Amino acid sequence: MTEKYEAVIGLEVHVELDTASKVFCSCPTDFGALPNTNVCPVCMGLPGALPTLNRRAVELAIRAGLATECEIARYTRFDRKNYFYPDLPKAYQISQFEYPLCSRGGVDIEVDGKQKRIGITRIHMEEDAGKLIHSEDGTMIDYNRCGVPLIEIVSEPDIRSSAEAKAYLTELRKILIYAGVSDCRMDKGSMRCDVNLSVRLNGASAMGERTEIKNVNSIAFVGKAIDYEFQRQIAVIEQGGEVFPETRRFDEADGKTHLMRRKESAADYRFFPEPDLVGFEVGEDKISEIKRELPMLPAERRRIYGEQFGVSATDANIITSHVLIADYFEKAARATVYPRLAANILLTELMSELTDSVNEKNTLEPSVPSSYLAELATLYGEQTVNSSTVKKLIKMIAAEGVSPSELVEKYGLAQINDGEYIACELDAVIKENPKLITDYRNGKLAAKKAIIGKVMARTAGRANPLILNDIFDNM
Ligand SMILES: [Zn+2]
Known part of the structure; x- marks a missing residue:
């Protein structure tokens, strides 16, 4: 019954930019430092601390945009995305909403010999949050990752299968590594992927209700999560049920997606322009310069x-x-x-x-x-x-x-190309192994292989195999 349906998939990929310091302060970005050692008043969100934009992070984000054939915005701005969660000490994330840095790009993929372009809606900059560590004694927080520069790459809902999703992610990852934007280590969290998926009848133009699968951490798991979620939604519809907009997580152990929370209404992040950072323009000469540097x-x-x-x-x-x-x-x-x-x-x-x-x-x-x-x-x-x-x-x-x-x-490993020498060696092997040549003449092809092998052994593997083969066939 799945043939009646098609999947409509869009991916949101978060990539950590390869900078030495954080996006709004000078704390280092090293992975694996002791918890809460790479922090300062800015990335801890202490009152009165002001952010300063890391120029290198902007350049790398523009690189990502150019490498994926995006348009680079002339004017761009940061916004506050307000929500409360313990891993976010400021209770807002500095992100980009209305004026993303890059938009309208694409990545070409090939699946089963067919070329296809997956559109990129936008690439915007934002800061990472901290990390919650759950243990038996309670939950601990490591703020080292707070303020690490990220880009979020949002694809158009152009993807129709797990194979296309995997091809897109593989090519996108390659492009970003080549461009020097990020090391894109999914195992270390420097590349993370959210999957948006809905199903509809083949040929339908309206979109079905979609679910979001959060933070899938390998390309293979993205494929598995899509295959499972596609079947799950079809089963719900076929049984007369309804697909609800919800956030799900992929469990690597059982290969299924599980409900995390229903989205009763669209989240209201009360976006507003970040008052501590001014909007800015990216000059044509700067874009050309970055383009020239692009590997x-x-x-x-x-x-x-x-x-x-x-x-x-x-x-x-x-x-x-x-x-x-x-x-x-x-x-x-x-x-x-x-x-x-x-x-x-x-x-x-x-x-x-x-x-x-x-x-x-x-x-x-x-x-x-x-x-x-x-x-x-x-x-x-x-x-x-x-x-x-x-x-x-x-x-x-x-x-x-x-x-x-x-x-x-x-x-003395040079190949022996001297035909006469090779012919002598072949003669010697045949004289020593009369049975092999009789077998060969009686149609046993394996005997030829054995004879050739013996000649190669006599010449310490140095006889030119093409010449040897030729001499043998013309005997
Ligand atoms: Zn800091």
Whole structure:
């Protein structure tokens, strides 16, 4: 019965900006400091303390807007969003309501070979709240995160499935990391996602009543939460019930969404202009300057990998999964005339090591420096070494820290391209193994593999496999 319905999904993504200090004071933003050590009268909301806007935070928010093809507002302003909660010492959050910094952008995604653009309604700046820590003895509050600069990226309700939501979040995250806006670590809370979802009959234009799933903390869980909530709402409707506007949370343990609170009426935050900060204008020259500083984004890099390096779209997508891996590849690709081979070696031999390195340490410490990857591609492209020697060399580089050319020289690993020499070795193997060649002539294809293997062993893996294969077939 689900085929009758479609999901209408919009995402609100909060991203912590990568600044050294908070957005309205000079307290540091380090993650993991002792509770309530990164605080001051401004971020604690003490009477009389006045906020000063962090210029770097504004620049990073503009970067985020430019990277997602938003329009940057000429005039922007901060507003007070008033509500009471213990993690908010001022009892209001400084946010942006009427005049967001960026609006009307979009992110292009591809799902099942189909291209689609997910619109971005707006990106506005705001400050983070503190953190409540619940324990058996009661609830404690850590105000370190109060005043950490955030942007909220609000998408249009253009998303129709969990697959599209995951593709959008993956691409958005990539773009923001490439642009240097944030490290977007969902596991550390520097990127968080709220899901708004409603269902309607296919083809209907009116929107159904929507629910909001708060603070889902991984892209995979966003997918699961959407799949569950879509089915839940359909079941409610099919049973003659009604979907209520409510806030729900996703439980990782049971894979379900659970009711947190009903939204009886629209929340009234009594927004009003922040009197302690003046509205300001962003000049055209400032926007151009930030645009010039913007690093090359993943879509552009994928295009270049295809056009200049001959790398397939699928491979380019894998290599651009992280900016550090893309930078590493590009250095190697530009240092060899065989960039596509550099991509192949990277993907088959090095990718898992590099991925682990960026995921665990957020830095790249490759066992094979990019200049050595370029050299490997050149050695292989010029047929100085074959593919099994490339594998061997990668292990040797990691162990000895010496360049592949030196290793080839030192250990005599150069590929044997001399046809006569290879033919002699093949003859020798056949003379020693008459049964194998008889088997092969009787149609046993595996016997050929065995013979080739023996020749490779006799030449310490150095025979050119293409030449060997050719000689064998023309015997
Ligand atoms: Zn402070």
